[in-house]
Amino acid sequence: MDQSIAAFLKNVTEKNFQQLAVDFLLHYCTLTSKLGGTLSPEKLTSIQKALQEGKLPEVVSQIQEIITAAENAVLEVAVIGESGAGKSSFINALRGLSHEAEEAAKVGTVETTMHKTPYQHPKYPNVTFWDLPGTGTPNFRPETYLNKMGFDNYDFFIIISSLRFSLNDALLAQKIKDAGKKFYFVRTKVDSDLYNEEKTKPRTFKKEKVLQQIRDNCLANLSDIGVPEPRIFLISNFDLDSFDFPKLEETLLRELPWHKRHMFALLLPSISDASIELKRHFLREKIWLEALKSAAVSFIPCMTFMFGFDLPEQERCMKEYRSYFGLDDKSIEEIAAKLGTPVQDIKGRLKCSDFWSLEKDDSVVGKALRCAESVSAVSGGLQSSVFQASKVYFLRLSFLNMVADDAKHLLNKLETANIA
Template structure:
């Protein structure tokens, strides 16, 4: 507005840097066997038998702090904290012992009723200005048990309402006013309250941390895929805006080959973020009993860079540019071409993720 382009570019670049360097530290606490480890594995897309999986042994009690980095986004870390109330971790000293200030927010887990120590911990967290969320796990098992015990009178919604009511009442008795409890199943993340929990987290996180949080989410619904796509579109737009404000300096020293290599990197990054890269496809292949070749018949992004024997990669990109813009001469400066190409790559990869969700996971239900 003031015509100070240099300052404007500096502000935008600072915002982009904050987004790209943001770290998210998520703490999980709760009694042994409450499903913390299963939640971590499900969120990170790690099988329980994988070497880097969080331990899910029923009788194991967490006596030290364990960290689990996201396999694709190492700046997102889950911290499995010791159970509060054990001899070595009493409520009054717990937050100091577990390095409270290191975490962005807390999940407090239970597979039954929340305990008095859970409520005390929540109150301490609130007093120190951090967010916490009560997570009641294993509701799929509760529903199954209730269905078997009362096959004639079983009502799914009534059972869920009763579980939520019991948890809330117990927390209210120990001093938590209007507690919000999220019912989840670690084996059915797309069901129950998990999507609602993600929405609330997305709203309450700072903008730069919201970006990395959304990218780290598992592809369990088209809504999540759309959220990932929107946050990446915003980042593409911010970077394009800096090119618009300084079109000459941003292109100095960049050869055509450098530009193509940069576009290839963008495509590869999008494929990793949406789980349609080669490593992700291999994992999907193993879990769905479908070959990688079959999976690639459903999607388009692996073929975007495919070139013919008599064609160069540069010519392949020129062909895509023309198909998007009606000819290279109509596209304007390179940064406009790059912007449109990135959006095209992003749209294609996001559509691929939705296709795999429908063809592989939803068809197996």
């Protein structure tokens, strides 16, 4: 049973608002990952204050505002680099697409234009990656480039190179900085560098040493061209989980505005236990905030409403979670093809893929309902709105945990087969 919701209901019933505010903050901190969640420190304080004063309608409206902003967040990412640097590959990786997928950006095509090309995320239409032409094109003018590219629209800039960064990259970075926006240098193809080094110096080859050399060279290169403290991430588009990609993800997440973090966490490809856990954290936070809101609503006279979470809605919810973690039917088909295994074999190993047999499983749905009953009993009997809210909470939570555990299980299988 989730103590936090039961404690919330008990404290509201007993009008123990001081305790309510303390519990809220304590529980929120245990709920979110070390990278924080969707609530800014200011929002946390302001919800806490409303709880302390027993202003439940205000709590409801604040939480609703946060959820709406997180769900509707728009993310526009600019990716700049020369033709061949690995922009298309990087964009496809972030969109969770293989190069052969129909919607994938074409890899290995030589660009000569000065146009920008948008690539929408296949699952999150509010997220767009923009492939921007490199700064090495003959027509490049740092003064006009950013205006031409619609500078203001981007949340941040990724400047990509597979070799050295140019003076024009440095000028661009300065302009981005002057405008108060964030940029990150990404050095691609480190897998190739390692491969080449190992081939040419098999006796003395040391992976860490080569990576350090690449890093030092990039830093020296950027410092030479006037970027004082650059942040540089070494990656391989063929092996995202290795090298600095996880660090890049963390850094971007930390530096995004609070309301955009939920969307960003969802779009990250489920390529490591860490990214799966991060998604679990953000989704758990949302489920909890929604439960808190519903619990608060049920104590506001005239505001109580019945909301259903019937079977079709539960099925939809499960489908949504499967999609977030890359366990939707289409993704499973792709994984099956990679593993050379029939789709049914993979589905048979995933608890989340058969919603209807899950419905009959007492350890899932029955357990959630029993939890909901015991929680709502705390507030002085089975008030139907409280029971409904608790039911939604426990069901969603158990669906989420099931899907996240399945995603980890499948990842482990892919890693064992060495094709993650």
